[in-house]
Amino acid sequence: MPLYILKRFIMMIVTVLIIATLTFVLMRAIPGSPFDEERTSNPTIQANLEKFYKLDQPMPIQYLNYLKSIVTFDYGPSIKKPNESVNTLLARGFPISFELGMATIIVAVISGIILGTFAALRHNGIIDYGAMTFAVVGISIPNFVLATLLIQQVAVNWHLLPPATWSSPKHMILPVIALATGPTAIIARLTRASMLEVLTQDYIKMARAKGLSPFRIVARHALRNALMPVVTIMGTMLAGILTGTFVIEKIFAIPGMGKYFVESINNRDYPVIMGSTVFYSAFLVFMLFLVDIVYGFLDPRIKLHKKEGEV
């Protein structure tokens, strides 16, 4: 196990490094510079600014500086907001985005699994058809469309929930619903499909022959085996949700990372782009790693390591 974790850790670093390099190359390949909008500034000021942010240096040197900033986790100040460093922006924005993302994933996983399980247990019944209709609708509607619909109906027309910002648990409900509907639908479908398969297995029949209660059979014998496909897509789904938060944050005026991220790209605010990209990719790669570990717990047949004497 420790050897496996070490290997995975090295791979994670390599992955993040590749992402960081690609980001660097791509950003510099886009025409424009952070100072385009400041028309008034004269060439001298421009040159000084570039010198201050070390943008006058040759690309390889800039790249090395950039790598150094990644390793030291110090991206320096933002270009557009000179009195704030990238780290403070991350410290301010990320927890909010993280909260939104995690709330979404928890809601999606729990409701998706419950929905999928009941659909499978009542196969071809009303619950099944209801859940699967919801799933098709949920997968089809983009989250930003759902978000605007929710704001219009629930917040504006019915005055039930606040339409925007992020200050109380009440404010979380609409954005989480908007963001979680799609993933819930996908998880429900997956859970249903694999649950239907698992329920026909001999070991389920054997569990019934033992005289166990239906709840115990589902919870203990079926669910764990049925969840493997769900865990598999969790990794990519997490990426989808985290990037999805950017759009939803914009719609609900949530002060998370999304706002800074989008702005920074528009403004060519290199330190912010680099800092947030590297941070997000590192976070995602780590989540994928956790997913792999969870596999091993769910199914003992998947060996994350090789002991001596075992095949």
Add this chain to the structure above:
Amino acid sequence: MDLIGQQLAYASSLENAPTKKEHRPSSGIATEENRKQKKINSQEIMLSVRDLEVSFKTFGGEVQAIRGVSFDLYKGETLAVVGESGCGKSVTANTIMGLIPQPPGRIRNGEVLFKNQDLTKLNKKALREIQGVDISMIFQDPMTALNPTLKIGEQLMEGLRTHHKVSREEAKRKAIEMLTLVGISNPEERLKQYPHQFSGGMRQRIVIAIALICEPELLIADEPTTALDVTIQAQILELFEEIQRKTGVGIILITHDLGVVAKIADRIAVMYAGKIIEIGNKREIFYDPQHPYTQGLLNSVPRLDLQEEELKPIEGTPPDLFAPPEGCPFAARCPFAMEVCERVYPATTQLTTQHTVDCWLQDPRAKAVLS
């Protein structure tokens, strides 16, 4: 042999049944059987299946999987239910066990009497009090019958802990005892392992241990050796015999393997197209089969002692159970079929105290005509 010759041979066998005995196998079984037979005769009926009819709804219509099955099981005996694929063996087992999914399954008629209760009428909760406690089941394929994600210790103990509120230590002690009984060494360590760490034969032993942990009175084994190597099969069969000797459990053994039957059965029920067409003790069925289907079944088994003889398959296929024939379902394949066979299902004829057969040839009225 031509048809007429066969018929003649058959007719003579009706008059003087034991003529065929000479080339039926081994003498060792007989004495042991006699001993067992006495024991069983003196004992009471533990399970009684009466006129059981089960059908399944499918897109193509209703399949009548069992069409009136009746038999008794005595305490401590092994009853083998044999027949070809699709004859209703497993459905019978699953119905007794209460594992028929309804729908699509439907118990149309009949009763399964066990401890003065009709198992087919019990509600699910009451049934769960019997499943795994009084009646246990062993499944065909040990590779799939164990949950791959749970340690075998947990799978062993959960039945015990669900039905008898025992402590974890007590359950563990019992689990170790069961693993020892089924011949698994290092039981304490083995409890912590997962099914994939065991071989097929070992897994079947574990499945048997799970079935026995609540000390059931009746064990239903649905083709318990079909998925195993021949060498392992013998070991598992010996294990069954040993367990029966130690615990006195009654066994219903579902199989299509007549070799298995010869080894451990006391009585044999032969099923065809959802009916028990012949039932009797082992010697009666093996040495003195009366139903043409039973005879065909025995003839289609390879024999080592008769090298020249070719295997004789039963020609044709079993009837369609969507629309089973009105008369004897075997009539279409039976070399001795008469007109009456196709029209009316034969009544059950009592040949000896234990041996009954559903065949017009054995009907007292038909026999008079033949002789």
